Amino acid sequence: MIRIERSGLQLRHGVAWLQQQGIQTPQLRQALSLGLAWEQPLVIVYGKQHRTPRLTCWVADPGCAYRYSGLQQAIHPWTAELEILRQLLLDQLGVRFNSLLLNRYRDGADRMGWHADDEPELDDLAPIVSLSLGAARDLRFRPRHGSEAAFAVRLGDGDLLVMDPPSQRHWQHALPPRARVRQERINLTFRVIRPT
Ligand SMILES: O=C(O)CCC(=O)C(=O)O
Incomplete structure (x- = not known):
């Protein structure tokens, strides 16, 4: 695993990590594309409602509610494939995740703006772990304060990307559009929510 460290930021990047665990990534991506209830929720940004520029699906244990840009996400159950990934992360990282946000970028026009995963319901002592499938995309990082370079x-x-605490407190991340990317990408971010 490659370690990427800046002041207040700790990342671990495992290239082709799923393949090393024996997972067939094209089959997994197809199963998720076809088998999940993808939504394009309305979000409120600067007081205006619009559809997210990507598809999403929120998977979680019962009781793990999550609000995102002011809207409550519907909770979907863990599928067999997602349970396998959750178990793999427990075995390899020692963390049991109770929730998962999937983002599906249909092509390079789909994107995610600057944000940190720092909602109050998230356990900020647990890492946030991202798995990527399909087209390669750049995940950009920038500090919330100070002069460190983005x-x-x-x-x-x-690929696996572990974002260790306290990264979300000091840095933001974004997935910018890429006009030349024609293929789909699915990203999974596993989280620990404090049940209400
Ligand atoms: O698609 C990605 O790699 C980023 C996803 C993300 O920022 C998030 O789920 O909070």
Whole structure:
């Protein structure tokens, strides 16, 4: 695993990590594309409602509610494939995740703006762990304060990215559009929510 460290930021990047665990990534991506209840929720940004520029699906244990840009996400159950990934992360990282946000970027026009995963319901002592499938995209990082330079981590098919605490407190991340990307990408971020 490659360690990427800045002041207040700790990342671990495993290139083609899923393939190393024996997972067939094209089959997994197809199963998720076809088998999940993808939504394009309305979000409120600067007081205006619009559809997210990507598809999403929120998977969680019962009781793990999550609000995102002011809207409550519907909770979907863990599928067999997602349970396998959750168990793999428990075995390899020692963390049991109770919730998972999936983002599906249909092509390079789909994107995610600057944010940190720092909602109050998230356990901020647990890492946030990202798995990527499909087209390679740049995940950009920038500090919330101070003068450290922004940079990008290129996330390819099967890559793992562990964002360790207190990264979300000091840095933001974004997935900018990429006009030349024609293929789909699915990203999974596993989280620990404090049940209400
Ligand atoms: O698609 C990605 O790699 C980023 C996803 C993300 O920022 C998030 O789920 O909070």
